[in-house]
Amino acid sequence: MSFALSSVIRSQMFGQRTIRPLGTAALGGIAFINDTLIGVDTIKGHLLQIDPLTDNTKIINSHQVRDFHGTTGLALWGDVLWITRNYSVYLCNLHSLALEHFVTLPYRAHGIAVWESTIYVSCQKLGYILIFDQSTRREITRFFAPGVGIENLAIAQEKLWVCDDLEQSVYCLDKATGEIQFSVLTPFDSPSGIAVHTHNITGEETLYVSYASEEPYIRDNPNSNPNHELTYRDRTFIHPLYYNYDSEKHYALSNGYLVEMSYVEEISPLDDIYLPELEWRIAIPSETNRQKIRSIEPIGLPFTEEIADGQRVAVFRFDCLNPGEQHIFGWKALIEVRGVKYRVSPRDVENIPSLPSELQQRYLVDDDDLAMDTLVVKNAARESVGTETNILRKIYSIRNYVYDKLSYGIKPHINTPDIVLDRGVGSCGEYVGVLLALCRLNGIACRTVGRYKCPVEGDKKGIPLQPDFNHVWLEFYIPTLGWLPMESNPDDLVDSGPNPTRFFMGLAWFHIEIGKGIPFEVLTRKGERLAKEDVSIGELAINHIRFTILEELPPFTVDY
Numbered sequence: 001m002s003f004a005l006s007s008v009i010r011s012q013m014f015g016q017r018t019i020r021p022l023g024t025a026a027l028g029g030i031a032f033i034n035d036t037l038i039g040v041d042t043i044k045g046h047l048l049q050i051d052p053l054t055d056n057t058k059i060i061n062s063h064q065v066r067d068f069h070g071t072t073g074l075a076l077w078g079d080v081l082w083i084t085r086n087y088s089v090y091l092c093n094l095h096s097l098a099l100e101h102f103v104t105l106p107y108r109a110h111g112i113a114v115w116e117s118t119i120y121v122s123c124q125k126l127g128y129i130l131i132f133d134q135s136t137r138r139e140i141t142r143f144f145a146p147g148v149g150i151e152n153l154a155i156a157q158e159k160l161w162v163c164d165d166l167e168q169s170v171y172c173l174d175k176a177t178g179e180i181q182f183s184v185l186t187p188f189d190s191p192s193g194i195a196v197h198t199h200n201i202t203g204e205e206t207l208y209v210s211y212a213s214e215e216p217y218i219r220d221n222p223n224s225n226p227n228h229e230l231t232y233r234d235r236t237f238i239h240p241l242y243y244n245y246d247s248e249k250h251y252a253l254s255n256g257y258l259v260e261m262s263y264v265e266e267i268s269p270l271d272d273i274y275l276p277e278l279e280w281r282i283a284i285p286s287e288t289n290r291q292k293i294r295s296i297e298p299i300g301l302p303f304t305e306e307i308a309d310g311q312r313v314a315v316f317r318f319d320c321l322n323p324g325e326q327h328i329f330g331w332k333a334l335i336e337v338r339g340v341k342y343r344v345s346p347r348d349v350e351n352i353p354s355l356p357s358e359l360q361q362r363y364l365v366d367d368d369d370l371a372m373d374t375l376v377v378k379n380a381a382r383e384s385v386g387t388e389t390n391i392l393r394k395i396y397s398i399r400n401y402v403y404d405k406l407s408y409g410i411k412p413h414i415n416t417p418d419i420v421l422d423r424g425v426g427s428c429g430e431y432v433g434v435l436l437a438l439c440r441l442n443g444i445a446c447r448t449v450g451r452y453k454c455p456v457e458g459d460k461k462g463i464p465l466q467p468d469f470n471h472v473w474l475e476f477y478i479p480t481l482g483w484l485p486m487e488s489n490p491d492d493l494v495d496s497g498p499n500p501t502r503f504f505m506g507l508a509w510f511h512i513e514i515g516k517g518i519p520f521e522v523l524t525r526k527g528e529r530l531a532k533e534d535v536s537i538g539e540l541a542i543n544h545i546r547f548t549i550l551e552e553l554p555p556f557t558v559d560y
Contacts, residue, residue: 016552018459019208019238021050021057026212027236029074029083029111029152030193034200037238038076039193039210040083045069047097052208052238064097073112073122073152074193082119084109089121089132103137105130111152111193113160115175120160122151129153129162129178143178146171148498156196156205163191163209166493167500168508169341170194170209170241184243184254185339185508187458189213192236207241237459244556250348250481253290256338256509256553259454261285264299264330264544265537272323275535279524283451283515284312285333291513294334301329308518330544336553337454337512342484342505346390352479355445359477363445363517370437371416380405380421380434381441391444395476395486396504398438403492403499406431410469431488432472445477447517449485454510454547465547473503475516483516 021027021039028042037050038060045068047061061068073084081094087108090099107125114120117134128142129151145151149166160175168191171183186209193210215235218228245252263282284305285293296314303314314331355364366372384401385394409425417434420426426434432448439446450472455465475483487503507513514520521537523530 016240016554017052019050019052020055021048021236021238022055023057024048024236025234026192027210027238028072028193028212030195030208030210030238031074031076031154032195032197032208033076035197037195037208038074038081039238040068040071040074042070042072042192042212043234045071047071050238061097064099067097067099072110072150072192075112075114075153075155077114077116080114082112082114084112084121089119103132110150111162113153113155115155120153120155120175122153122162124148124150129160143173146173146180146183148494148500150192152191152193154194154196154207156198161194161196161207163194164500165190165192167502169502169506170207170243172245180343182245182247182252182343183341184241184245184252185341185502185506186211186241187255187257187339187509188239189456194241207243208238209241210236210238212236242555249289250344251289251340251342253556254339254341254509256290256336257454257458258294258550258553259335259337259512260332260548260550261335261452261454261512262299262330262332262544262546263452264328265541266544267321267325267327267541269541270539273321273535273540274323275318275321275523275525277525278318278321279527280316280318280329281306281308281522281524282314282316282330283308283518283520284314284331285335286311286513286516288513290338290340290507292336294336296331296333299328299330299332301327303329303331309516311515311518313515313518334550335512337509338553339509340485340507344392344478344481344484344505346392349390349392349478349481352391355443355477355479359445363447363477364440364443366437366440368433368436368448369416370433370440371418372437372441374416374418376418376421377434377437378441380417381438384438385442391478394442395439395444396501398435398442398444399486399491399504400497400499402431402434402438404497406434406489406492408489408492426489428469428488429472431492432474435474435486435488439476446474447477447483449473449475449513449516451514451520452512452545454512454549456508456510458509458549458552461549461551463548465549467545467547470545473507473511485511 025043028040030039039048045065046059049058071083071085075082079094088104089102092099111122119132121130130142131140147164147167149164151164154161160173162171172181188211190213191209192212195208197206214232219231243254303316306313384398406426411427414429417437420430473487484505485507
């Protein structure tokens with residue numbers, strides 16, 4: 001078996017392509033030998049040699065497959081291969097593949113990384129990354145695991161890279177201290193392995209992450225009637241992970257896409273209606289540190305633009321909307337959108353100034369049926385924070401309190417937080433309502449953000465995609481730092497905890513921010529908002545939302 005250096009041309013061809021090894025079920029650990037990938041198929045026990053440019057795949061351990069069944073972590077140092085399997089760590093010569101036992105943990109070992117004679121091993125059950133000395137086989141020290149899921153490891157220079165399948169994140173740790181420097185969200189779910197590729201000319205390092213999960217698909221079964229049936233298949237691949245960390249602004253950006261989004265209303269009233277001098281206002285996607293608008297254009301009818309509280313709004317004007325009259329109108333936007341993850345610690349917000357009075361007057365009040373004066377909500381606000389005074393710990397405690405009290409369920413109407421807390425089940429909008437009420441009663445300014453998420457199909461470019469539902473989340477305000485995002489319910493995954501924090505101060509690339517702190521869509525006449533009791537948009541029109549992923553954005557060659 002030979003792993004010769006690749007040519008200059010092959011090295012220069014490394015780019016944004018997704019690597020899909022042939023015949024592979026579930027990739028675990030991965031590592032590079034020059035420009036060649038080594039990976040392990042956890043289910044089949046195959047140790048694989050993978051060409052990143054062609055997906056050509058070769059089984060290295062043809063005669064030792066049984067020895068590698070269940071292997072999750074993989075690392076290389078020189079000619080020595082290290083693996084984790086079940087509770088134990090093994091090593092072997094890459095050419096002979098005769099496994100030698102190194103150490104056994106009290107619980108399952110998952111990821112592994114090696115730097116000279118230092119061995120790093122992750123264990124989800126322990127909640128630690130254990131560090132061993134190769135010569136003594138004894139534990140030197142241990143680091144707290146940065147996430148709550150199954151973690152795999154890679155190491156390069158002074159950085160220990162950790163990918164977490166449940167957190168959908170990659171963490172950058174100091175390999176000497178275990179201190180988290182920053183983290184980034186991965187563009188796909190279920191990251192299962194991580195490796196660092198070093199360009200053999202420039203020395204530039206690129207992260208590659210493997211992913212392993214199942215995906216649903218419609219199977220054409222000729223022996224069934226009807227012949228189409230829902231089933232699942234393995235989904236595994238490798239993709240480069242790009243990032244840009246801004247330490248002064250406390251956030252890191254990661255992979256993103258150029259997305260075309262269309263929002264269209266089709267006037268099709270349930271009953272005949274007469275509306276003179278109607279203004280139909282629809283918010284336009286926002287400009288943020290992770291989201292840029294390349295262009296916006298009307299669909300069906302022209303609109304004018306207005307600014308409402310710093311947000312762009314498209315205004316469609318009708319001299320008179322008569323019974324039986326029908327229109328299609330809206331906007332189409334080209335949006336650059338990336339993942340963002342903030343890294344802020346409670347220590348960073350210990351001595352912050354008071355909340356400005358204008359924000360207190362607007363974002364600490366009950367302005368959206370939040371039931372903040374009810375006993376149920378007031379008691380929940382007190383219980384959720386206890387004696388905590390640090391603003392970041394308070395908002396984190398409130399989030400966990402709501403996650404403990406509620407389970408997710410789609411509802412036809414949004415009820416007030418007191419009803420939702422009594423019921424114990426809420427939609428994303430109801431989660432937001434409860435979070436808003438508890439935060440505001442605890443002196444934390446917060447506001448609603450949404451409105452849609454692009455279907456999470458980053459590898460399906462050029463295909464029109466339609467979201468199943470609208471979606472809302474929120475932002476909370478910390479003086480000196482500004483507005484920080486927090487998802488409503490998607491992190492509420494575990495009944496007894498701990499829950500992931502992937503979307504606590506973070507948004508994935510598929511979140512489309514529209515209308516921060518303002519209504520997404522309203523009807524007005526002469527500047528006055530029409531009451532929902534008089535006319536309901538849902539009874540007046542049908543909305544059509546479509547996304548098309550055009551291309552993946554290049555690495556960070558521009559300043560965001």
